[in-house]
Amino acid sequence: MYSTQVIESAISRYESSAKHRLARIDPDRCASWVDHLSTRLTKCGTEEEFWKQSTREEKLFIRNERVMSMLDFRYASERYYVLQRDGGGVTTFTKPWESQEIVLRRIAALEQQMFDAALRV
Numbered sequence: 033m034y035s036t037q038v039i040e041s042a043i044s045r046y047e048s049s050a051k052h053r054l055a056r057i058d059p060d061r062c063a064s065w066v067d068h069l070s071t072r073l074t075k076c077g078t079e080e081e082f083w084k085q086s087t088r089e090e091k092l093f094i095r096n097e098r099v100m101s102m103l104d105f106r107y108a109s110e111r112y113y114v115l116q117r118d119g120g121g122v123t124t125f126t127k128p129w130e131s132q133e134i135v136l137r138r139i140a141a142l143e144q145q146m147f148d149a150a151l152r153v
Contacts, residue, residue: 034105034140038147042103054100057093059126062111065093105136 033039047053057065069090076082086094101108109125117123128136 033103033143034136035144035147036140038140038143039104041147043100046099046103054103055096056100056107057096057111059111062097065097066112069094 033042043054072086072090073079073082076085097111101112109128113125114122115125
């Protein structure tokens, strides 16, 4: 999702139905979690074994990140998305170009219009 109001509404609905709070975790902290979880998965050998051995805190982090990434495009893009660079290599999506910002703002405005229209029905 792209519109701030739509995102906050979706988070609120999720928290009400799931009976727990979501957190906006700092990107650097997420990166250290990803490194930690990658190491744990390698040590466990399989996803099945990882899930058997994972701690409550690890499971809560994974759930939070899955849900937040589903509900907030920018949250996910600032933490997990990579783009192929012109000339080779990859980069993160932490600093979108102005042209990308224009598209994201337009998508957010359209999403907000649809959200507002749905509320009037």
